[in-house]
Amino acid sequence: MKFNRFNQMLLAVGWFMVDVAIIGAGQTKYGNHHLGMKGMWAEAAGNAFDSVDKDFHPSKIDEAFIGSVAFGGGQLGNTAALLTEHSGMQGKSVRRVENACASSGFALRDAWMAIKSGQADIVVAGGIEKMNDLTPERKRYWLGVSGDTEWERLAGLTFPGTYALMARRYFHEFDSDHDDLVHISVKNHYHGLDNSVAHIRKDVSFEKAQSGFMVADPLTLYDCCPTSDGASCVILAADHVARQYTDTPVWISASAAASDYLALHDRPSITQLLATQLAAKRAYEMAGINPKQVDLAEVHDCFTIAELFATEDLGFAARGEGGLYAREGRGRRNEGNTCINPSGGLKSKGHPLGATGTGQTVEIFKQLRAEVESSRQVRDAQQALSHNVGGSGATCAVHLYGRDRA
Secondary structure (H helix, E strand, C coil), rough: CCHHHHHHHHHHHHHHHHHHHEEEECCCCCEEECCCCHHHHHHHHHHHHCCCCHHHHHHHHHEEEEEECCHHHCCCCCHHHHHHHCCCCCCCEEEEEEEEEEEHHHHHHHHHHHHHHCCCCCCEEEECCCCCCCCCCHHHHHHHHCCCHHHHHHHCCCCHHHHHHHHHHHHHHHCCCCHHHHHHHHHHHHHHHCCCCCCCCCCHHHHHHHHHCEEEECHHHHEEEEEEEEEEEEEEHHHHHHCCCCCCCCEEEEEEEEEECCCCHCCCCCCHHHHHHHHHHHHHHCCCHHHHCEEEEEEECCHHHHHHHHHHHHHCCEEEEEEHHHHHCCCCCCCCEEEEEEHHHHCCCEEHHHHHHHHHHHHCCCHHHCCCCCCHHHCCEEEEEEEECCCCEEEEEEEEEEECCC
16 A cells, blocks of 8 residues: 555554455335335345345444435434334444435445444445435425525525536536537446446437437436435445455445535636545545546436546546547446446436435445446456535545455
């Protein structure tokens, strides 16, 4: 591992004494789920427990962190306690984590920190959201609560409208247009086609995505992710117990996070996400790698323009060249250096707000262990990245993963 000043600081407080592994991961199918929150969580947790290679029982878990926006207000208080009582974790320390769409990305970071600090050996990180039992009007309201209430939501700015402003400004500043976003949409639908847990599993032609129904100019229906029901669950373990449960753990080589101004008008630029840039820089430094060494990345493409920003902010493309990156198909599976969103991303796999971050980790766990459908396996994948953004970029969690212990 590369020992820079940041790593030396962590070493001084003993944080490199414990490495953190993922020993199991599971989720529900995303989409319109017939189960309620208790049932969805029980299914996701059960799938995670069943994915552990050797004998495992939830009584071994020390803590649990569950991300949720509590969309619709159905269970605002004690969400984590309600859910974990249905998955064999009664009596454990449990907590709901909220950071808008990045809620379970931060739950994963909290779980990682609990093990790193020596306070726990086995910790669950997960997320959940039930979104499709509300009217369209109520959905718009709850999607808007992640923006600045005073200056954005109450002024009538919607979530698609926010990203439409960002896209328009990007097209003004750089050599890019809506066709670049169409390439991203087509790619992600192609990646999600064979994903059995994806919300939208259909091939979309360039012409169809190009002529989609306008939602917020320039963003069309094919630029926007669906609202999804779903839950995801990941089991983390300290290095000294991980091998008791699996011979092929996936190691978390870095966990980093950052924040930015909530309202767009307070940011120096709305064509990049500072929180992503800061979190990515810290993660790369912690792991001692660079973007070229990442084989696959699950990035937060709530809108196609968000993936374009992410390719630049995470270092896969130079500033102003995210459109070119998409146009040339460099993020397509097994065609470029880094496969972007092999799961289909939020655009195809779906976006159950609180479940999205650890849902990305479920995909990475299975990709690095070669357990996904063979038709969508990223070849020779060794290192991966997850990128989970809250709202329009006010919060961001970035994690790096590897098949080998750093």
